[in-house]
Amino acid sequence: xxxxxxxxxxxxxxxxxxxxxxxxxxxxxxxxxxxxxxxxxxxxxxxxxxxxxxxxxxxxxxxxxxxxxxxxxxxxxxxxxxxxxxxxxxxxxxxxxxxxxxxxxxxxxxxxxxxxxxxxxxxxxxxxxxxxxxxxxxxxxxxxxxxxxxxxxxxxxxxxxxxxxxxxxxxxxxxxxxxxxxxxxxxxxxxxxxxxxxxxxxxxxxxxxxxxxxxxxxxxxxxxxxxxxxxxxxxxxxxxxxxxxxxxxxxxxxxxxxxxxxxxxxxxxxxxxxxxxxxxxxxxxxxxxxxxxxxxxxxxxxxxxxxxxxxxxxxxxxxxxxxxxxxxxxxxxxxxxxxxxxxxxxxxxxxxxxxxxxxxxxxxxxxxxxxxxxxxxxxx
Ligand code: HSE
Numbered sequence: 001x002x003x004x005x006x007x008x009x010x011x012x013x014x015x016x017x018x019x020x021x022x023x024x025x026x027x028x029x030x031x032x033x034x035x036x037x038x039x040x041x042x043x044x045x046x047x048x049x050x051x052x053x054x055x056x057x058x059x060x061x062x063x064x065x066x067x068x069x070x071x072x073x074x075x076x077x078x079x080x081x082x083x084x085x086x087x088x089x090x091x092x093x094x095x096x097x098x099x100x101x102x103x104x105x106x107x108x109x110x111x112x113x114x115x116x117x118x119x120x121x122x123x124x125x126x127x128x129x130x131x132x133x134x135x136x137x138x139x140x141x142x143x144x145x146x147x148x149x150x151x152x153x154x155x156x157x158x159x160x161x162x163x164x165x166x167x168x169x170x171x172x173x174x175x176x177x178x179x180x181x182x183x184x185x186x187x188x189x190x191x192x193x194x195x196x197x198x199x200x201x202x203x204x205x206x207x208x209x210x211x212x213x214x215x216x217x218x219x220x221x222x223x224x225x226x227x228x229x230x231x232x233x234x235x236x237x238x239x240x241x242x243x244x245x246x247x248x249x250x251x252x253x254x255x256x257x258x259x260x261x262x263x264x265x266x267x268x269x270x271x272x273x274x275x276x277x278x279x280x281x282x283x284x285x286x287x288x289x290x291x292x293x294x295x296x297x298x299x300x301x302x303x304x305x306x307x308x309x310x311x312x313x314x315x316x317x318x319x320x321x322x323x324x325x326x327x328x329x330x331x332x333x334x335x336x337x338x339x340x341x342x343x344x345x346x347x348x349x350x351x352x353x354x355x356x357x358x359x360x361x362x363x364x365x366x367x368x369x370x371x372x373x374x375x376x377x378x379x380x
Contacts, residue, residue, distance in 0.1 A: 053142045054177040058377045060093035061176045065167035065372035066211070067153055067365075068160035069237060070203035070326040073290040073297065074270040080203035080326075081213040082368035083237050086159060089150040089375065090127050090168035092176045098144035103132055110151035114245065117155065125149070126193045130166035133189035134173040137181055145173060156245040158330035163204030166193035171209065171372040183210055184222055186372075191222070198248035204326060211371030213278050229367055233281035236341040237365045238314070238333040239325060240348040242358035246304065251327035254299055266294050287320025287334040297323055304329045306356020313351035317344040338364055 066087040070080040098104055105120040105128055122128025127149045135145065147169060153161040170189040174181045181189075190205035206214040206224050213227040229235060259267075270292040277286035291311075301307040304324065310331050314322040318340055319333035331348060335341050345362030352360035 053140065054138050054180060056094050056143055056176055056380065057178040058094075058176055059380055060091055060378045061172055061374060062089055062091040062376040063168045063172035063175065063372055064089045064375045065164040065171065065208045066368040066370075067239075068163060068204045068207045068326070069239070069332050070160060070201070070207075071293070071296065071324070072274060073293040073321070073323040074267040074295075075203065075215075075274060076267075076293070076296045077201045077203055078216045079213070079271065079274065080160075080207045082207040082211050082371055083159075083239065083365040084368040085363055085365045086239075087152050088127075088161070088164040088168050089152065090131075090165065090172045091148045091376075092131065092169070092172040093146050093148075094176070095144040095146040098146065100144055101135075101141045102144045103128060103135060104144070104146045106146045106148055108149045108151065112151060112154050114155040115151040118149075118151070122147070124196075126162040126165040126197055127169035129193035129196055130189050131169040131173045133192040134170050134181065134186070137185060137189065138174070138177055140177070145176070147172070154241065154245075156247045157241050158246065158324065158326040158328045159239065159241070160204035160208055160326060162197050162248070163190060163194060163208045166190040167205055167208035167372040171374070175374050175377070184224060187224060188222055198327075199252045207371065209372045212367060212369045215275065227275060227278045229278050229369075230281035233283070234336050234338075235281075235283055235286070235367050236335045236338055237367075238319065238335065238341045238345045238348065239330050239363045239365060240310065240333070240345060240352065240360050241330040241363070242304070242306070242352045242356065242360040244305065244329045244358050246327055246329040248327040251300055251303065254303060255296060256299055259295055263294050266292070283334060283336040284320050287322075290321035290323050290332075290334060291315070293323060300324055300328055304331075304356070305358055306352045306354075307331060309355030310348050310351040313347045313355075314344055317347040319344045 064087050066082045068080050068082050072079045103122045108118050119125050153159050153164050155161050167190050170186045186209050187206050202216045215225040217223040217225050270289045274289035311322045314333035319335050322333040325332040333344050341364040349360045349362050352358045
């Protein structure tokens with residue numbers, strides 16, 4: 001199955017198998033380091049043919065998936081990147097006490113109050129939906145699996161909270177069985193979850209699984225391009241999250257139904273500049289392109305109290321660019337050094353309070369080039 005998927009992806013089976021094993025060389029061609037595609041019609045995730053039940057390789061295994069910044073301004077639904085410091089962890093364990101082939105969520109832990117809203121029903125919970133998709137793809141029939149989810153990301157924050165849970169679960173279950181699914185099959189499993197809980201978009205779950213910057217070139221077939229930001233160049237994300245929830249479904253409902261030709265041309269050119277800036281490691285151009293969304297940001301900004309003033313404060317404090325992170329309410333600013341990032345974050349927090357009446361918290365992050373990874377495992 002992995003070999004077949006790899007053939008579609010134009011990458012070798014060995015590089016397409018386990019993401020925790022696969023590490024692209026930073027010296028590889030920047031644009032096409034990973035170019036993988038899978039047809040949603042032919043994907044193993046929807047196949048019903050019988051094949052051997054895969055044997056588990058571990059009794060339990062934990063995976064971490066990072067926060068993500070989606071859209072990056074003009075890249076609505078097709079550009080996103082992973083950022084370090086924040087994320088979710090899922091442990092998948094063989095459960096001898098439950099019926100073979102079943103999945104349960106035994107516990108959800110978190111220091112964040114919003115996580116008390118999460119359901120332990122695997123058909124509703126993001127981690128559960130993605131884990132079930134992976135179990136279906138692998139045709140797991142002989143063992144039951146139980147998940148524990150540790151939420152590090154607040155819900156509805158614009159930091160890819162649902163995608164991080166889905167990505168960590170997909171990778172944990174896949175790796176429990178030795179990692180037979182390809183990266184794009186894992187993203188596809190995560191997309192099943194995104195579709196159910198927030199909307200059909202891979203700009204969070206793609207980078208949460210693959211790391212770095214990811215361009216979703218196509219959804220049918222799913223085709224993902226990783227864009228390598230050059231090693232050795234500093235890129236700092238200032239993530240300022242106000243005390244305010246903006247559910248992605250609600251923020252998507254606010255989007256314009258039509259786009260004018262003028263706005264299409266403007267946003268397309270900015271998105272193309274953004275891709276060039278990533279590949280060149282040009283933080284100034286990257287920030288300027290991120291700041292230039294003329295379609296989505298103007299319709300969502302009024303729904304986030306203080307957003308316009310926070311962006312102004314970030315740019316005045318020296319950020320190269322600023323926009324809404326994902327569907328918001330987190331606002332992301334870019335700069336090229338951590339110290340500047342801290343200063344910009346303080347100004348943005350002040351502006352959220354003075355302009356929007358909201359308390360906010362700033363986190364200064366770097367690019368997470370790795371994506372979802374195994375952090376612990378127990379052999380059989
Ligand atoms: N592209 C999605 C949106 C990302 O903006 O609705 C949500 O995090």
